[in-house]
Amino acid sequence: MTKAISVAGLHKSFGRTHALDGLDLDVETGEVHGFLGPNGAGKSTTIRVLLGLLRADSGAARLLGRDPWHDAVELHRRIAYVPGDVTLWRNLAGGEVIDLYGRLRGGLDKARRADLVARFELDPTKKGRTYSKGNRQKVALVAAFASDVDLLILDEPTSGLDPLMEEVFQSCVAEARDRGRTVLLSSHILSEVETLCDRVSIIRKGRTVETGSLADLRHLTRTSVTAELAGPPNGLAHLPGVHDLDVQGRRVKLQVDTDKLDAVLRSLTESGVRSLTSTPPTLEELFLRHYADEVTGR
Amino acid sequence: MSALAGTGTLGRLALRRDRLMTPLWAVVVGGLAASGVGSLATLYDTAAKRAEMAASMNANSSMRSLYGPVFSDSVGGLAAWRFGTFTAVLAAVMSLIIVVRHTREEEETGRQEMLSAGMVGRRAPLTAALLAALVANAAVALIVTAGLAGQGAGGALALGLAVGGTGMLFATTAAIAAQLTESARLAKGLTAAVLGLAFGLRAAGDAGTAGGSSVLTWLSPIGWAENVRAFAGERWWVLLLIALAVAVQAAVAYGLAGRRDVGMSFLPARPGPAEGRIATVGGLAWRLQRGGLLGWSAGFLVAGLAFGGMADGAAELVGDNERARQIFERMGGQAGLSNAFLATMAGLFGMIGSLYVVGSVLRLHGEETSQRAEPLLASAVGRLRWAAGHLAIAFGGAVVIMLLAGTGLAVSYGRDFGPIVGACLVQLPATWVLGGLAVLLWGAMPKAAVAAWGVAGLALALGWIGPALDLPRSVLDLSPFGHLPKLPGGAMEWPPTLVLAGVTVALVGVGLAALRRRDLTT
Numbered sequence: 001m002t003k004a005i006s007v008a009g010l011h012k013s014f015g016r017t018h019a020l021d022g023l024d025l026d027v028e029t030g031e032v033h034g035f036l037g038p039n040g041a042g043k044s045t046t047i048r049v050l051l052g053l054l055r056a057d058s059g060a061a062r063l064l065g066r067d068p069w070h071d072a073v074e075l076h077r078r079i080a081y082v083p084g085d086v087t088l089w090r091n092l093a094g095g096e097v098i099d100l101y102g103r104l105r106g107g108l109d110k111a112r113r114a115d116l117v118a119r120f121e122l123d124p125t126k127k128g129r130t131y132s133k134g135n136r137q138k139v140a141l142v143a144a145f146a147s148d149v150d151l152l153i154l155d156e157p158t159s160g161l162d163p164l165m166e167e168v169f170q171s172c173v174a175e176a177r178d179r180g181r182t183v184l185l186s187s188h189i190l191s192e193v194e195t196l197c198d199r200v201s202i203i204r205k206g207r208t209v210e211t212g213s214l215a216d217l218r219h220l221t222r223t224s225v226t227a228e229l230a231g232p233p234n235g236l237a238h239l240p241g242v243h244d245l246d247v248q249g250r251r252v253k254l255q256v257d258t259d260k261l262d263a264v265l266r267s268l269t270e271s272g273v274r275s276l277t278s279t280p281p282t283l284e285e286l287f288l289r290h291y292a293d294e295v296t297g298r
Numbered sequence: 299m300s301a302l303a304g305t306g307t308l309g310r311l312a313l314r315r316d317r318l319m320t321p322l323w324a325v326v327v328g329g330l331a332a333s334g335v336g337s338l339a340t341l342y343d344t345a346a347k348r349a350e351m352a353a354s355m356n357a358n359s360s361m362r363s364l365y366g367p368v369f370s371d372s373v374g375g376l377a378a379w380r381f382g383t384f385t386a387v388l389a390a391v392m393s394l395i396i397v398v399r400h401t402r403e404e405e406e407t408g409r410q411e412m413l414s415a416g417m418v419g420r421r422a423p424l425t426a427a428l429l430a431a432l433v434a435n436a437a438v439a440l441i442v443t444a445g446l447a448g449q450g451a452g453g454a455l456a457l458g459l460a461v462g463g464t465g466m467l468f469a470t471t472a473a474i475a476a477q478l479t480e481s482a483r484l485a486k487g488l489t490a491a492v493l494g495l496a497f498g499l500r501a502a503g504d505a506g507t508a509g510g511s512s513v514l515t516w517l518s519p520i521g522w523a524e525n526v527r528a529f530a531g532e533r534w535w536v537l538l539l540i541a542l543a544v545a546v547q548a549a550v551a552y553g554l555a556g557r558r559d560v561g562m563s564f565l566p567a568r569p570g571p572a573e574g575r576i577a578t579v580g581g582l583a584w585r586l587q588r589g590g591l592l593g594w595s596a597g598f599l600v601a602g603l604a605f606g607g608m609a610d611g612a613a614e615l616v617g618d619n620e621r622a623r624q625i626f627e628r629m630g631g632q633a634g635l636s637n638a639f640l641a642t643m644a645g646l647f648g649m650i651g652s653l654y655v656v657g658s659v660l661r662l663h664g665e666e667t668s669q670r671a672e673p674l675l676a677s678a679v680g681r682l683r684w685a686a687g688h689l690a691i692a693f694g695g696a697v698v699i700m701l702l703a704g705t706g707l708a709v710s711y712g713r714d715f716g717p718i719v720g721a722c723l724v725q726l727p728a729t730w731v732l733g734g735l736a737v738l739l740w741g742a743m744p745k746a747a748v749a750a751w752g753v754a755g756l757a758l759a760l761g762w763i764g765p766a767l768d769l770p771r772s773v774l775d776l777s778p779f780g781h782l783p784k785l786p787g788g789a790m791e792w793p794p795t796l797v798l799a800g801v802t803v804a805l806v807g808v809g810l811a812a813l814r815r816r817d818l819t820t
Contacts, residue, residue, distance in 0.1 A: 015566070051415045053560040073303040073417050081415035087407045089315055096314075103307050104416025129667075140412065153415070 002065040004029045004151055004182040005050065010059035012045055012206075019045040021206035022059070027184055027199075032177050034193040034200035035186040036287055042206040043186045044084075047155050050184075051081060064150060077106045080144035084156035086136040088128030094139045095124030101143035113146035119168050133160035145172045152176060152183045158192065170196060190283045200283070202290055209290055217286055222255040224279045225264065230272025239263050250274075301556075304418035308426035312400045316430060323392040324437035326755075330388070331381035331457070332445020334763065338380065339373045348376060355379075356508055359608055360639045363505035364646075364762075366521075369530035374449030378457050378528040384762060386523045387497060389438050389465030393431045394472035394489040400427035402476035402485045405561045414560055424473055424555050428548065431469035435462040453529030456537070460526040463540040467519050468493060470547035477554035480563040487593060494597060496520045498604060505608050519543065579679050583687030586665075587658060591695045594654045598647065598699045602706020605643045606718075609636045609711050637787030640707060640718055644786075645779055647703040648725025649758045651696055655733035656754045658692035663740045663747040666819050681813055689737065689806065696729050714786060721785035727798035728778035732757060734805030741809030744819050 005027035012020040020042045027033040037043050048054040050063055052072030061068050063075055080101075088097055095117075102108030117124055120138045131139065137160050144152055158169050166189075173183055173196050187193050193200060194214065201211040210217055222243060229250045236252065237245055241260030246253040256264045258280075268276070281289075313320070342348045352371035355361045368379045401424055404410040410423060439462030446454035468489060475488040500521040503514030515521035519540070526536045558564065576582050662685055665671040674684060704722030708715040736750035757777040764774050774780045778798055783791040 014562075048411070048560070051411075053411060053414055054562075055559060072414075073300040073419050076415060076417045079415065081412060083408065083412055085408060086412070087409050089409070091315060100307065100311060101412070101416060104304055104413065104418060 002029065003027060003062070004031075004064060005033075005184060006060075006062045007046070007050075008060045010046065010049065010061060011057045012042075012049060012054060013057055019206055020049070020056070020059075023203060023206055024208045024211070025201055025203075026211070027182060029182050030177070030180055031198040032173060032183040032185060032196050034197035035184055035203070036188075036190075036193065036200055037203040041203045043203065044155055045206075046203075047081075047153055047184075047186065050153065051076075051079070076104070078150040079153060080105055080147045080149045080151075081153045082137075082140045082144045082155065082157040084159050086140040088131060088136055088139060090127065090129040092128050093125055094122060094128070094131065094135070097128065097139055098124065098143040098146070101140075102147055105147040105149055107148055108143075108146045109148055113142065116142040116146050116172070119172075120165060134162065134165065137161060138165070141169065141172070145176065150181060152181060154183065155186045156188060157185070158187070158189060166192070190287060194283050202287065204290055210286070214283065217283075218280050219258050221258060221281045221286055221289065223258050223261060223281065225252075225254050225256060225268075225276070227252045227268055227276045228274040229268065230274055233271055234267065236264070236267055239267060301419040301421040302425060303422060304416065305422040305425045305429070308400075308413070308418065308422050309429045312396075312426050312430040313433065316396065316399075316434075320396070320430070320434045320437070324434055324441060327385055327388045327392060327461075328438040328441025328445065330759070330763075331377055331385050331442050331461075334381050335373065335377040335446055335449065337769075338376050342373070342376065345371070348373070352376070352379075359505040360642065362508065363501040363605070363608060364642075366500065366504050366524040367508055367510045369510070369527045372449065372529055374446060374453045374529035377446060377449065378453065378530075380763060382457060382460065382528065383497075383500070383520060383524060384759075385438075385442065385461045386464040386520055387493065389435060389461050390468035390493050390520075391490070392434060392438070393465040393469035394475075394486060394493070396431045396434055397427045397469045397472040398476050398482050398485045398489070400430055401473065402479065403482035406480070406482050408561075410560060420556060421552060424476075424551060428466075428469060428473060432466065435465035435469070438462055438465060450529060452532055456526050456532040456534070457528035459537050460523040460528060460540070463537060463544070464519060464523045466544050467540055467547070470544050470551060473551035474547060474554065477551055477558065478564050480561075480565070480567050487590075491593075491597075493520075498601065500524065502604060578687075579674060579684045580687035580690070582674075583661075583691055587661060587688065587691045587695075590654075590658065591691065591698065594651075594695070594699050595702050598651070598703040599706045602647070602703040603710045604706075606640075606707035606710035609639045609643075609707075636711075638784075640711065640786055641721060641784050641788070643707060644704070644718075644721040644725055645761060645782070647700060647722055648729050648782075649761045649779055651699055651703075651725065652729045652732040652754045652757065653751075654699060655692050655696050655729055656736045656750045658695060659689065659733050659736040660740065660747060660750060662688050663744060666744065672818065675818065682810060685810060685813060692733055693730055693802075696726060696733070697723070700726055700729070717786035720790075724782060724785050724790070724795060725779070727795050727802065728782055730802040731778040731798050731805065734802040734809070737809035738805045738812075739809070740813075742812035742816070744816070 003026055005025060007023060007025040010020045010023040011018070023042060023046060025035070025046065035043055045054065049056050049061060050068050052068045052075070055069055064078060066075055068075060088094070098113065099108065102113070120142055122135060122138045122142060137157065141157060144154070158166055161169060170192065173185070176183060185193065185197060197214070199211070199213050200217065202209050229252060232250065233247055233252050236242060236254065239260070240263070241257035242264060243255040252268070254264070342351055348371040352368040355368050365379055366383050369375055404413070404423065413423070439458035442461055443454045443458030446457060471492050472485065472489040475485040479485045479488060496518040497520050499514045499518035503512030503516070503518065503521060504510060506512055506514070510521070510525050515524070522536055522540055525533065527533050554564065576585055671684065675681060700722045701719065704719035707722070708718040711718060732750070732754045735753055736747065739750050740747040757779060760769075760774060760777040761779050781794040781798065783789065783795070
């Protein structure tokens, strides 16, 4: 089966600004893929290239096996897109806009449209100018989930939604996956990504810095260990993969590369363990680690 | 062809969004000539009267610069002369608004991004916008043709096509401008500047040469519409020239559109300073409006310089014709044909200047409806202080542009500096009244605020077209400009001037009081 999205070595500059600097992204068909990165990392630029709105300077991009620039119109029949900040026309009703976007894609599933309008508690008869931010977002989400498409590209789609609606959104994404759809989800809400995504890619300054399943990523990173020992710790500082070691009497706090955990545990048990907590990294820590690298300049 | 995919859907979207705006424009623009032809027929009911009127108008360079030459003294010919240029300019303004609204404005707001993520070809948005403009211009052409058909079907059709064709010509100009700039406001301003230049070329050409054959007139697309010569042995081939220009400009616009990214432009916005110096809402208002004021100032100075040089010519050409002298004096002045011409010009500057004031006042309305005012007013800024900054620029800016217009007129006329500048400044109270009305409408009935444009347009139409129609005094007096003393040449009359200034103060005061009491538009 072809990959839903396959991007390699993508470059895009705006004047002197290099928005994309050799970005790679692979999304398998049928998966929900998280797309993470700090503000200005190039997420939206990548998405605009995938939508054929921007032409990349160099690099390869394939969407559903085709060229996003040359086959834009044919591809868009099979794609639904939700931007992070939806603007509507002041004098058009929400329902009109939903049907418009349906016509501009492969068509709408009428029953699913009605179901979604009810679940998102959207009043489709109101005019664009009277919607709040969250309700404008709902208009775009209903249009996207009701469309008969293969790929959903969602760029921070839940900004402005309340927690209840956030839950509705998550179940909609899960249902889309169950129907065999592929979803690219760019988001800052890490709990949302952790709940929904099979795999994630983290980008920074226009490059991909991490990609894989959450389990893979955790394996590559550090686990925090806090222990209370029976005797003084011995030789921990010389073990490979140990970072930020903090010894206060018999209390030990350290970070260890997850694949070097064995040696640390062996050393700790030699001294006798009274208590032990070990915390796997959260996605937030993964993200913050890359973000902090940027702040400190690595 | 996949580049055009989705054009039908986008076109229907455009028509649906314009369902009120386009019919209104078409009826007003097209109806002007259709309704005016009746009063011309009553006013000049014999061939002798019409011939005399045509001869006197053609002998007067300032009248020619305003309306163009009279090519035929039939009723239809007079209608084409009187309304043709004005209607063509209005059709151009309508077209540029429609095209920019459906192209650059969609990109600027980000809506185009979501639309283009659907099955929408790269040429579809521009095509849909041009189709929307075509529908509007066809409606205008139809109304003009139907309204004047009684005077001769051929001439009516020629005038309708000339007007609609000019509209489409500027629709394609706007299509190019929309590719070049990143802001919709700038795209409209750029097209309006081209329109102003075209009108100025035609005015200068027709002022210098009788018969519409000046090179300057032929350089101007507005001059082409005039040279179709509706009701005067129509030159159909000139319509082909207009069609060719439409095709060329459309091709350029499509070429540019195909070579750029969505949302980007060929004149990209330059980066601004990293640290801002704007510290007050007044400073913000100035930052938002200074570009517009600069444009109006330059335009008024240049136009003043251009028209000031024509004043002497006006007096010489009309010199011997007693009837023309009478008509012309009725149009603006009491003594001295140069003075009458200069007074007409000062009045025209005042009326066009009121468009600046109304536009500048309604920036407040735009800031409010776009939600940009909301966070400002949520800070330690009162409504009155927020409004005061914009209003100072609106009403003070009017003083600046009228001063510049007067200076331009006086410098190239070469004498009477004080009286001419004074004549321009005396227009200010009437100009302000229209601005004050905009404040009142926006303050008290924000939904009806844009009606201020209609009132200003009506005053302009009364001043431009009213006098030659011999409309009753009571109708002409509806415009605040009808009450002003005729300067230079006439006597200064303080009472009406001061009353108008007082009316302005009252309108602004009531408007601001209402603003303090009402809900913000959300």
